Amino acid sequence: MLTKPLLIACLLSLLPICYGYAQSDAYALQHVLQRYTESYGGFRDADALSSLSVEGTIEQNGQKFDFLMRKKRPYSMRYRLSNESNSVISGYNGSQAWMRTETNGLTSTKSIDGEGERALREQARFDSPLFRHSEKRENTLELVERATLDDRSVYVIEVIKPGSDVSRYYLDVATAHLVRVDQLDADGEIRLQTLYRDYRDVEGYPFAHEIETRVASKTLSLAKINTIEVNPGLLSFYFQKPNR
Helix, strand or coil, X not given: CCCHHHHHHHHHHHHHHHHHHHHHHHHHHHHHHHHHHHHCCCCCCCCCCCEEXXXXXXXXXXXXXXXXXXXXXXXXXXXXXXXXXXXEEEEECCCCEEEEEEECCEEEEEEECHHHHHHHHHHHECCCCCCCHHHHCCCEEEEEEEEEECCEEEEEEEEEECCCEEEEEEEECCCCCEEEEEEECCCCCEEEEEEEEXXXXXXXXXXXXXXXXXXXXXEEEEEEEEEEEECCCCCHHHHCCCCC
């Protein structure tokens, strides 16, 4: 049995090791976040990537739709989902959320508030929580582990947002591409999972061209991107609620 002085000495001897691991994790996290930010122009020019126009198709609930999404930094978005006879357009201009529906020629426009507004604001956020994190510090980030995902090495980064909303981001070690995001519930179980595949360079920026959303291992939606336009020059009024 160790005497008290010996026990204290043993514990103290472990401190440099634990401190070394903490330093190593902090360095690895900072390094991968810098690489991720650099890939989207974060250190070349703060506004190098300031708006996007994305078109493609999405399959959900057994149906196929065309979609057009346009976003502008920091919190503006307009998203259209349509098929042959119907369309739904949702938007957020930084302060107001709205939705416009058209069914067989009949249109209706309404404001969205409460939980729906908060969800649209989160979707409208232009930058990932990982982008230029060292400057913003609005979320808490922690490097959970380095793991293997589908035969690739990934960093697993836990992001805790204000209000205790917790997600885990999986970044490819070799490319710093985001390959998966898990949104966790209060018990730490996955409530929503998003997979990012088929990365291609568009004007020097990497974008996934296939995005799958899952709930309980079941595919909720599968989006395939046809075209991406970088910095299309969107004006602010484009995101305003339509008059009718």
